[in-house]
Amino acid sequence: DAGITQSPRHKVTETGTPVTLRCHQTENHRYMYWYRQDPGHGLRLIHYSYGVKDTDKGEVSDGYSVSRSKTEDFLLTLESATSSQTSVYFCAIRSSGDEQYFGPGTRLTVT
Amino acid sequence: GEDVEQSLFLSVREGDSSVINCTYTDSSSTYLYWYKQEPGAGLQLLTYIFSNMDMKQDQRLTVLLNKKDKHLSLRIADTQTGDSAIYFCADPRYNNNDMRFGAGTRLTVKP
Numbered sequence: 001d002a003g004i005t006q007s008p009r010h011k012v013t014e015t016g017t018p019v020t021l022r023c024h025q026t027e028n029h030r031y032m033y034w035y036r037q038d039p040g041h042g043l044r045l046i047h048y049s050y051g052v053k054d055t056d057k058g059e060v061s062d063g064y065s066v067s068r069s070k071t072e073d074f075l076l077t078l079e080s081a082t083s084s085q086t087s088v089y090f091c092a093i094r095s096s097g098d099e100q101y102f103g104p105g106t107r108l109t110v111t
Numbered sequence: 112g113e114d115v116e117q118s119l120f121l122s123v124r125e126g127d128s129s130v131i132n133c134t135y136t137d138s139s140s141t142y143l144y145w146y147k148q149e150p151g152a153g154l155q156l157l158t159y160i161f162s163n164m165d166m167k168q169d170q171r172l173t174v175l176l177n178k179k180d181k182h183l184s185l186r187i188a189d190t191q192t193g194d195s196a197i198y199f200c201a202d203p204r205y206n207n208n209d210m211r212f213g214a215g216t217r218l219t220v221k222p
Contacts, residue, residue: 031207033208041214042115042212042214042215045209045210059209098141098207099159100144100201100203102146102153104152
């Protein structure tokens with residue numbers, strides 16, 4: 001357990017509404033990641049952060065933004081949710097040994 | 112083709128060995144990883160292998176790496192019903208910030 005929590009764990013929202021997902025870690029790791037998991041695709045990287053206020057895009061960043069104002073929190077925002085963003089979202093941290101450890105996930109449904 | 116490829120399904124009898132295969136395209140990674148995902152849960156790091164190794168054994172798990180063919184396999188000896196899960200092969204690529212996952216192999220263990 002790498003001390004990672006995600007909130008909310010489940011969310012249903014309507015198309016066009018903004019949504020923010022939160023990832024919280026307790027162990028002061030520098031690197032944090034947001035992935036989405038879809039059947040047949042495994043996990044795909046959305047954005048990552050390499051420090052407070054330092055973020056970069058991943059493979060599937062369109063339609064998502066992130067913010068990291070504190071080491072322990074990494075927020076993922078969908079400015080205007082679409083049905084194609086229905087997915088399970090996972091946050092991860094990179095340990096000092098370079099392995100990535102994952103949170104429990106947030107299941108988002110956009111209707 | 113995809114960066115990391117895996118077959119999607121594997122079914123074995125309890126007590127048999129399971130072999131899950133993976134091919135990858137990037138040859139610059141220092142490590143390659145195997146993750147396990149149980150229903151409704153996040154990904155759990157199962158094991159990893161350094162790119163300069165051919166084999167790593169960890170209790171019932173054996174990882175084989177063929178760098179020439181870019182082929183990775185995970186063997187689970189004496190497979191148990193508790194091993195039923197989805198197994199992901201992951202390649203962190205050159206800087207660990209662009210982790211690519213296979214689509215996952217769903218292992219079903221029949222009693």
